[in-house]
Amino acid sequence: MNKACINIIFIFLFISSVTQSGCFADPLDVVIRQLEEMIKDPKKITFDHQDKRNLRTPEKQKKVLLYVNQIGTLRVVILRSAHQLIVKKLKKENTGIIRSPVLDIHEIKDAFVSLKTNGGDLRTGDILFYTPSGIESDMIADSMESDYSHCGLVWVRKDKPYIIQVAPRADLLILPMEDVLVPRSIPVMRIGIFRYKGKLDEMEMEYLLTLVDKQKEAIIFDDYFIPNPLIKTPENYFQENPFLFCTEFPYLLYAFVLGRTDFLSPYQGSLAKAIHRVHNLSGLSFAIIDKIDEVENSAMGYIVTPNNFTQSQEFEPILTLKARPNDQNINSEQN
Secondary structure, three states: OOHHHHHHHHHHHHHHHHHHHOOOOOHHHHHHHHHHHHHHOHHHOOOOOOOHHHOOOHHHHHHHHHHHHHHOOHHHHHHHHHHHHHHHHHHHHOOOOOOOOOOOHHHHHHHHHHHHHOOOOOOOOOEEEEEEOOHHHHHHHHHOOOOOOEEEEEEEEOOEEEEEEEEOOOEEEEEEHHHHHOOOOOOEEEEEEEEEOOOOOHHHHHHHHHHHHHOHHHOEEOOOOOOOOOOOOOOOHHHHOOEEOOOHHHHHHHHHHHOOOOOOOOOOOOHHHHHHHHOOOOHHHHHHHHHHHHHHHHHHOOOOOHHHHHOOOOEEEEEEEEOOOOOOOEEEOOO
């Protein structure tokens, strides 16, 4: 389907949406109001990461086992070993204790109010990066030399902002933005919203996201970070390439919409360095894993990380927020 057809479809959908709603609402105002409602009534904080309804189904788990057996790369062996090291360290350090300060709902609301006051807004295609509390997420972010461990795309639907993301153990989630910012379990430590500086075809991005929604039952989080080919025919892409990792998801969509891949920063993560930051490697082990990583990257492509977006000259932060003991943690920037 060419861009002209896509634009016609979304102009029609946009007019229909406005006709049905009868008015416009600012997506940023919608999030602020929802956060205010949660503050007034904490019972409205309902999303639970640990709810079984939000976790991978047994049917998908069977597909994961088949997928791992089919891959057969050294990267899988190394990542399995790295995961075992992380689990061992987590048990040793007692994961029941949250060691990092978390963001308070009032701080999050104030940051969004500040963004609004400075003339900011929320748009489809913005990328939300965040780090949930706990040692595991901290360790993941640290191993990638980033402030963030998770990410998702902003999708404004009928003036309400949602976050669509590929997530561990949940696969694909489409949640109201406030549910990601303030879940009932596992509060957030750091938030960053980044925006593409150039002209983004939001209608084409919308079209892609609707296709993702139609294929959502097929999508499975890839724990082994095997890069996928670029999107050529989005109508069935995710059924044919169901295994994705969180940062790969926005990368593939942006590559299709922009028609190029050079929008990322040149940052290239090192599997050896990531493991070393979690578990000190000997010089020989580091050299061996680093060489294997080099070979795998040449064959399959390197793993896209948060840094490839946050350090890119083509993306800019419109809001960053970090929990600190002294509560001086709001850094909101106007686009």
